[in-house]
Amino acid sequence: MEKLRGKQGTWTFDEEKVVIDYATGWLASSLNKALARAEVPLRSVAGVDFRARGTGAKKKGWEMRLRIRGQADPFAAVGAAMSGEDPFLLSGDAKTELVAEYHADQLRLLAERAAAQGAPPADAPARLVAPLPLHIQVHEGTAAFDGSSLVLSWTSEATKEKRSAQRREFPLERIAKVEWNPSDGWDYGVLRVLAEGGAPPKKPVPAKRDLSCLLFGEGGEQAQALLMAATVTAYLWAAGSGRPEADEGAAALSSGGEAPAIGAGGGPEGDDGADGSGDDIDPESRIVMARIRKLGELHAEGLLTDEEFSAKKAELLERL
Known part of the structure; x- marks a missing residue:
């Protein structure tokens, strides 16, 4: 695997992904410190931008940024740019510019090859954010x-x-x-x-x-x-x-209402329930069954471990 160190942390990449281990020192970005680590599938990368800062004897360093496909970047979706935080930026000193530019070329080539293999994996956005809970x-x-x-x-x-x-x-x-x-x-x-x-x-x-x-x-x-x-x-x-x-x-939601929760009962008007049995199942059970089905989908996509899925499912079944 290739490895590149910069001011924001260390990027390690191969033909499938870029693993970002963020710097956590007191000068580090608040978002990067909160995030700690991210794994970017190369099929989620739309491009790799690289630029040198300054020229000749006035070179100030370099910047490299991963451009994430729109439907795979939850940070962009919620407006991270408004804070000036960019979890997919790496920069360094002028003395490492040639090495960084080489790695940018390699990463760009790998990303183009990966993109040819298809759309980003379904769990790609979840691999960019914080682990649960x-x-x-x-x-x-x-x-x-x-x-x-x-x-x-x-x-x-x-x-x-x-x-x-x-x-x-x-x-x-x-x-x-x-x-x-x-x-x-x-x-x-x-x-x-x-x-x-x-x-x-x-x-x-x-x-x-x-x-x-x-x-x-x-x-x-x-x-x-x-x-x-x-x-x-x-x-x-x-x-x-x-x-x-x-x-x-x-x-x-209005301030006077309550969000539907397990045990709260009720659902959207006209909702026949998650299992299609209509009035044969009470509203509380319909909500529980919908939660179990959603957990099953997350488990099937690899977003929940076997242990997490089993524990949460057992907890929900006890409410039926």
């Missing part, structure tokens, strides 16, 4: 994602409405999209969950009172929220939903 703690609370549901919890820093609710669970199959809006330096950033089929509120609800929102600060908190948004997006894609073309019609 993922848990973050920010200004007004926490967010936790285990591959099947996203849970928002609030602390004493949150408003009365959120403190009263304490927590809210969003099953993956009920999520249309997760939005990430960075801080502008004056107000907090917002991590917002848009529910599949959720009715839009009659009037806008401020994020500080919206039970589908989690507020975060700048720096490390902003990077953690970005990583959470990208990770949930990657698993939505793996489940076959949340793609850009499916985003139309998604709306935020």
Whole structure:
């Protein structure tokens, strides 16, 4: 395997993938430190950009960047560019420019060969984000994602409405999209969950009172929220939903409602259940069966280990 070191970490690649081990020092990118490691299938790479910074005696170094195909880059989908964070950038000093340019040429050739073999693998986006379970703690609370549901919890820093609710669970199959809006330096950033089929509120609800929102600060908190948004997006894609073309019609949950959760009962109007048995199965059981089916899909795609799948399935079956 080929290996190239730079300021952002180390890239190791072969004919199938690029493994990125990010630098974690105090000067490292907040997103890279939160991410720690990523594995990029070469079939997900649309191109390899390389440029030298400066010329002649004024050379300042080099930059190399992987361009990820649109449907395989969850960071771009949630707006990572707004923060200036780029997990697919590597740079170095002028003295290593020739070596870096050689590796860029080799990587570009391997990516072109891989692209000829077909589309990116189904689990490609999930290989770019954080391993599960993922848990973050920010200004007004926490967010936790285990591959099947996203849970928002609030602390004493949150408003009365959120403190009263304490927590809210969003099953993956009920999520249309997760939005990430960075801080502008004056107000907090917002991590917002848009529910599949959720009715839009009659009037806008401020994020500080919206039970589908989690507020975060700048720096490390902003990077953690970005990583959470990208990770949930990657698993939505793996489940076959949340793609850009499916985003139309998604709306935020109103602050007075509750996200459907296991044991909550009910489903979308006209829903006949995950197993097609209609009224023969009560609403609570339909939700549980839908969750089990989704877990089976994630397991079949290699996104859950045998142990994780068995444990979660047993837990769900106990609720029937």
